[in-house]
Amino acid sequence: MLTLSRSLHRERDRGTWEALALLPVDWGTIYFAKVAANAVILLLVETIVLPLYAVFFNYDLVTPLPKLIPVLLLGTIGFCAAGTLLSALSSHARAREILLPILLMPLLVPLLMMTLQATHKILLGFPSSELLAEHELLVAFDAIFLAIGWLTFDYVLGE
Amino acid sequence: MTSGRSIDRTLLVASTLGGVILLWLALVESPSLAGRENVTSPLAWKLFFFHVPAALASFIAFGVALISAVLYLRTRSTTWDHSTHAAAEVGVLLSGLTLATGLIWGKSEWNDAWDWTNAKLVMTLVLFLVFVAYLALRQNIPEPEKRARISSLYAIAGFAAVPLTWFAHRIWNTFPHPQPLEPQTTEQGITTPGIMPIFGFGVLVFILLFAALYRWRLQLLEAEARVEALSVATEVPA
Numbered sequence: 033m034l035t036l037s038r039s040l041h042r043e044r045d046r047g048t049w050e051a052l053a054l055l056p057v058d059w060g061t062i063y064f065a066k067v068a069a070n071a072v073i074l075l076l077v078e079t080i081v082l083p084l085y086a087v088f089f090n091y092d093l094v095t096p097l098p099k100l101i102p103v104l105l106l107g108t109i110g111f112c113a114a115g116t117l118l119s120a121l122s123s124h125a126r127a128r129e130i131l132l133p134i135l136l137m138p139l140l141v142p143l144l145m146m147t148l149q150a151t152h153k154i155l156l157g158f159p160s161s162e163l164l165a166e167h168e169l170l171v172a173f174d175a176i177f178l179a180i181g182w183l184t185f186d187y188v189l190g191e
Numbered sequence: 192m193t194s195g196r197s198i199d200r201t202l203l204v205a206s207t208l209g210g211v212i213l214l215w216l217a218l219v220e221s222p223s224l225a226g227r228e229n230v231t232s233p234l235a236w237k238l239f240f241f242h243v244p245a246a247l248a249s250f251i252a253f254g255v256a257l258i259s260a261v262l263y264l265r266t267r268s269t270t271w272d273h274s275t276h277a278a279a280e281v282g283v284l285l286s287g288l289t290l291a292t293g294l295i296w297g298k299s300e301w302n303d304a305w306d307w308t309n310a311k312l313v314m315t316l317v318l319f320l321v322f323v324a325y326l327a328l329r330q331n332i333p334e335p336e337k338r339a340r341i342s343s344l345y346a347i348a349g350f351a352a353v354p355l356t357w358f359a360h361r362i363w364n365t366f367p368h369p370q371p372l373e374p375q376t377t378e379q380g381i382t383t384p385g386i387m388p389i390f391g392f393g394v395l396v397f398i399l400l401f402a403a404l405y406r407w408r409l410q411l412l413e414a415e416a417r418v419e420a421l422s423v424a425t426e427v428p429a
Contacts, residue, residue, distance in 0.1 A: 117348060124341050125331035134327055135345060138320035139352040141313070142359035149362070165362045169355070176351055184344050187264060 106170035113177035202403035209396035244397035252282030260343035272339035277408035310360030321349035
């Protein structure tokens with residue numbers, strides 16, 4: 033969440049933002065690019081944290097890894113889709129670093145619930161047929177927030 | 192403007208009187224559920240007459256807030272922004288009332304104030320938090336135009352999370368997890384003769400209350416904006 037707020041707030045402070053706004057591309061595209069950049073950073077962190085987690089908690093993460101990766105990917109994309117949008121929104125406000133988690137948490141409730149339940153089921157060794165509902169909802173969450181971000185990013189930054 | 196004033200006054204008087212009558216109806220006149228199966232706390236059950244109408248009215252309020260937010264972005268008319276603000280404030284009040292009465296009832300009926308596995312509870316909490324965050328966001332953007340635009344966007348994005356939370360909970364409930372707390376009492380109670388009219392009256396009172404507070408707050412916000420515009424206009428030349 034800290035990287036999220038840094039990624040946009042720093043650009044506002046340094047004036048990078050104005051340069052980006054001058055680019056001859058749709059602002060929706062800039063939004064997708066920002067989501068992608070945030071997702072890459074978050075995935076990097078995950079590749080470091082996940083092995084550490086396996087070591088410290090003595091879990092076998094190698095066998096369930098093929099099932100775990102889609103959930104992690106979907107969760108990361110959803111987190112970044114909602115997070116980037118709200119970080120752009122909160123960049124207009126005072127006390128934005130404090131405000132962002134307050135704004136973001138309620139929206140992330142469904143995403144967190146589904147990723148938690150999916151990882152829980154995977155670690156307990158459920159067959160993939162029982163994970164379908166969670167995947168569907170994660171895809172829906174990602175699609176809805178990417179769509180909202182793409183469609184409303186003009187409004188967010190237009191000034 | 193004078194006809195608007197009289198509508199406001201009528202709404203305020205009607206909802207206040209209605210509230211008093213509702214108190215009397217719910218506490219004195221409503222049939223007792225004591226000794227019923229599945230009802231451990233018949234006294235706390237009387238909260239039903241306030242809890243459910245407040246919840247319904249808060250959904251109406253948040254619906255008004257969402258529609259106003261969309262209309263603001265389409266028309267850029269500040270009246271719609273004030274409408275979102277007013278509806279969100281009244282909605283937070285009603286939603287808070289719903290949560291508070293729900294907690295009290297849950298404590299005496301389930302012996303547990305909160306149940307995370309219940310979709311209705313979590314959905315109401317998410318809705319409440321979204322609009323509390325909405326109000327916090329408004330507080331922190333000083334420029335009126337920017338405040339209106341940004342907070343409208345947040346209201347829309349926040350509202351999208353609510354149906355998702357609902358579906359998430361439907362999936363969550365299929366998870367092999369014990370479900371000891373099934374709230375069947377309300378369904379049972381509602382079929383008891385004499386309860387439905389009082390409940391209907393309660394819904395009416397709370398919708399009137401929402402309308403009265405909403406209109407009142409809306410006028411106040413408009414007046415505040417006018418004062419602000421006037422003071423800016425007089426300050427600039429000096």
